[in-house]
Every structure is written in structure tokens, then in C-alpha cells.
Amino acid sequence: MPLSDDALDQLFREARTHSAWLPKPVDDALLRQLFSLAAMGPTSANSSPGRFVFVKSAEAKAQLKPALSPGNVEKTMAAPVTVIVGMDMAFYDYLPKLFPHTDARSWFVGNDDLIRATAQRNSSLQGAYLIMAARSLGLDAGPMSGFDAAKVDETFFAGTTIKSNFLINLGYGDHAKLHARNPRLSFDEAARIA
Template sequence: MSKPVSDACLDQIFRDARTHNAWLDRDVPDALLHEFVDLAELGPTSANSSPARFLFVKSREAKERLKPFLSEGNRDKTMAAPVCAIIGYDLDFYEHLPKLFPHTDARSWFAGKDAKILDTAFRNGTLQGAYLIIAARALGLDCGPMSGFDQKGVDREFFAGMNIKSNFLCNLGYGDASVLFPRSPRFAFDETARIL
């Protein structure tokens, strides 16, 4: 862990990576979905809580179920994407802490503490969603993360009877770079960061 990764890796994951809105007609194998979830789950979370839940909407039937809950600007690109991941967070994550954090009674830190449960699940589930994007890019996929959907509708349709809430969506596949807009500006270091 003492050496930086290559510039080519940094280019693929960050510098040259873009948010895609148009997709090539190319399948994303299920085995690849398994591979990058396994990578994403290695990223750190509070007490190894791992509250993120990933639902990959891939079949035509599943996409039709998702379609009514997408905003108009996200509908066509999501229906055209090979896969749309629903990144959610499990409000019952703490029930798994005896397995995931076995050296102490971490479950007791959360049981009956609704505000702490929500805060921890949302924060760490969001982190895991970012890890998922990085892992997907590292394995050669393009990503199109987005908001712009009816969260309550998605939760009713896909997470009924579960204590899971949707956070954001991310289209996955092989992007059509020919229709990308120029990269939008980013802040300079001094505009967002300080060293004390």
C-alpha cells in the first residue's frame, strides 16, 4: 500500500472517466456485477456496518417496473442502459453487526436509536455507492449516477416488506463517448480545501 497506482489507473477511474447518458448495445455480464460488488464491499464503513444494498435492474420486465418512477430527463437513458443499479441502505444493518463486527457488542450501539440508525445507514450506504462507482470504473464499466426519481415509489415497488430505502440510481454499461458534453469545470484546491 506504499506505492501509488499508475497514471493509467487514475485516468480510468477519475481523470478520463465521465458520467454517461448514452449507452452502447453491449451486455454487462452478471459475473462482472458480482465482481465489482465484491470489490465495493471491501471499502471502509463505520464498524464495518455495510448498510448498502444493491439491486441491479437488468431485464426488460424489471426496467418497465422502474420506468414510471424515473423523472422525464432520466427515463430514456435508463431504459437504454444495460443495467440500472438502485443503491439503497438497510435500516436493519445493525442486526448484522454480530457477524460483521464480532469482537464487541456493536449492535447495542444502534438498537432503539432511530436517528443514529438513519444517520449511519445513509452516510455509510452513500459511501458504499461511491465505492461501487469506483469499482465499476476500475473493471472497465462506465457509470451514470443520478437522482431524479420517485424514491417512495421505487421503495414500494422494489423494497416492499423490507426496511431498505433507495438513495440514488446508477446506470452501468459501456458508454457512447461520441455524445459526451465537454467536462464541466471543477473547483480548484483553494476553493474547497484548506490545510491547517
């Protein structure tokens, strides 16, 4: 059954990428709910390589700050939460649990190209699901690149098999500071039916 126009507006048509934030905190319980929704999105072979660090505390924000590109510092420091969307390069070790009906782990062991492509693609999908889950729960999002991945990995993922993919600022956006929506490509410019 299709969603209502109000729901489609909230998720897509009226939703915007935010760079300015209201000084309103985001509760930890809401972040847990957000993750639970995002985790339901599909990934190939249910691989679920996405790993998430919800950077909230002043100490964690200070650790993240030196890794940010200059244009991303102010908005990221002002955001109530910044999510580091990471990808576990050893995600396949969880496949006996996540995809138990076959030996999917064996598809990946020793195949670095497949591991890298699967981790990148599917953690990106999971980050997108996180954005849509945030919008569905009344939060705004500001996804971004523009950071030193090596610094983020050293600070937040040292000693693990996780690498950073991208960042998402979360909170309650200041709608008064939005610029006009940028154009989108039309169907005929970007798609075709074969």
C-alpha cells in the same frame, strides 16, 4: 505504491458520468465481481448498510420506469444495468457478524437518528465504491437522483427494511455523446490544510 497514470486516468481524470450507452450487455459474473470489489470499501463499524438491486431485465426496467423523473427515463431505459443503491435501516442486525469484537448492535437499537445518519452516509459511500469498482473493471457509470423513492421502495423493497438512496446506470458509455467536462473547484476554493 501509487497507481500508474493510466490507472488514475481510468478511475478519475478521464472517467466521465455517462448518459448515453452502447448496446453492449453487462454479464452477471461481472456484476458479481463488481460487488465483491465494492464490498471491500470501508464503512463505519463495518456496518455495510448498502443494498443493491441490479436492474437488467426488460420486466424490471419496466417496473422502474414509472418511478423515474422525465429527464432520466431515456438514459435509464437505454443503460444495460441500473443499480438501485438502497440502505438497510436494520443494518445493525448484521453487526454481530460484521463487527464481532464488540456489541456494536447496541449502539443503534432504538436510536433512529443514528440509524438514519449511519445508513445514509455509509450506503452513499458504498455506492461511490461501486462506481469506482465499475470504472476499474472497464464499465462506465451514470449516478443520479431524480426518481420517486417511495415508488422504488414499494416496487423493489416492499416488506423489507430497505429504503432507496440513489441510482447508478452502468454499462459501456457512448463516448461520442459526451459533452465537455464541467469545471471542478480548485483546492483553494474547496479545501484547506489546518
